[in-house]
Amino acid sequence: FENALATDMALGCSTNSVLHLLAIANEAGVPMDLATINAVSAKVPNLCHLAPAGPTHIEDLYAAGGVQAVMKQLADAGLLHTELPTVTGKTLGENLAGAENRDPSAIRPMDNPYSTTGGIAVLWGNIAKDGCVVKRSAVAPEMLAHEGPARVFDSEDEAIAAIYAGQIHPGDVVVIRYEGPKGGPGMREMLNPTSALAGMKLDKTVALITDGRFSGASRGASIGHVSPEAAQGGEIALIEEGDTISIDIPAGKVELKVSDEELERRRANWKAPAPRITTGWLGRYARLVSSANTGAVLK
Numbered sequence: 001f002e003n004a005l006a007t008d009m010a011l012g013c014s015t016n017s018v019l020h021l022l023a024i025a026n027e028a029g030v031p032m033d034l035a036t037i038n039a040v041s042a043k044v045p046n047l048c049h050l051a052p053a054g055p056t057h058i059e060d061l062y063a064a065g066g067v068q069a070v071m072k073q074l075a076d077a078g079l080l081h082t083e084l085p086t087v088t089g090k091t092l093g094e095n096l097a098g099a100e101n102r103d104p105s106a107i108r109p110m111d112n113p114y115s116t117t118g119g120i121a122v123l124w125g126n127i128a129k130d131g132c133v134v135k136r137s138a139v140a141p142e143m144l145a146h147e148g149p150a151r152v153f154d155s156e157d158e159a160i161a162a163i164y165a166g167q168i169h170p171g172d173v174v175v176i177r178y179e180g181p182k183g184g185p186g187m188r189e190m191l192n193p194t195s196a197l198a199g200m201k202l203d204k205t206v207a208l209i210t211d212g213r214f215s216g217a218s219r220g221a222s223i224g225h226v227s228p229e230a231a232q233g234g235e236i237a238l239i240e241e242g243d244t245i246s247i248d249i250p251a252g253k254v255e256l257k258v259s260d261e262e263l264e265r266r267r268a269n270w271k272a273p274a275p276r277i278t279t280g281w282l283g284r285y286a287r288l289v290s291s292a293n294t295g296a297v298l299k
Helices: 004-010 014-029 034-043 060-062 068-076 092-096 156-164 191-199 262-268 280-288
Strands: 122-125 128-133 145-153 173-176 207-210 222-224 245-248 253-256
Touching: 004 014, 004 034, 004 068, 014 034, 014 060, 014 122, 014 128, 034 122, 060 068, 060 222, 068 092, 145 156, 156 173, 173 191, 191 207
Parallel strands: 122 253, 145 173, 173 207, 207 222
Antiparallel strands: 122 128, 128 222, 145 245, 245 253
């Protein structure tokens, strides 16, 4: 799992990998949590900026030597467990022996990374007590730290309509909730609102926070997997329009500037909305699914 995480950090890949690896680890009975992800990110540099996060594309990565070339650089730096056996019948180290980086502009060398930390970061705070995830490598430098008023929407569709209607302004923090594993149900990816923000030239001035997830094509300060999710009564459900939200990605923090006493008052008045789907497989899924920070596995 550390090999997969390290490679993902170097590539700057999708936040979806966090969900997948947590779920696989759960099935395999291997201890793994969001703190593990940050620990790996702290020691693995980001070597690739693939579109839309950067100017290179997947075919450029392939021409430069592919994922194997990235892994070879990590292995040479002692960041992979190369003694592990693989499906080829050889160890990982043997598989990587002939790999090389043929284009340092597509795969940066270890001594010239985009950042000394990995492409994904986990944040914690009073609206994400169990953590949330951001694709740090796709965040503009000016948005790594941001503070602004919350613009709150209870569905992805409501948020998209507001973005296209010109109701979102530079400095805002868009909050999309009730789109998590239980609330969705199914945790829809928020590619449409992130694309809408980029299309409106707001991706470098507006942050987005959601208990939903993103695709690998997301960019900007797009923070997902907020746990506990709104449908479980997580603090993201208590945010009100205009509240100030502070984001500090390098420090691993996301905070709602509201007192604990006020949050408790709001919680006393909060009522869980009726489930969107109650029948069939999705109804069962919504009743049984766990939080995103545990891989959204079924209980």
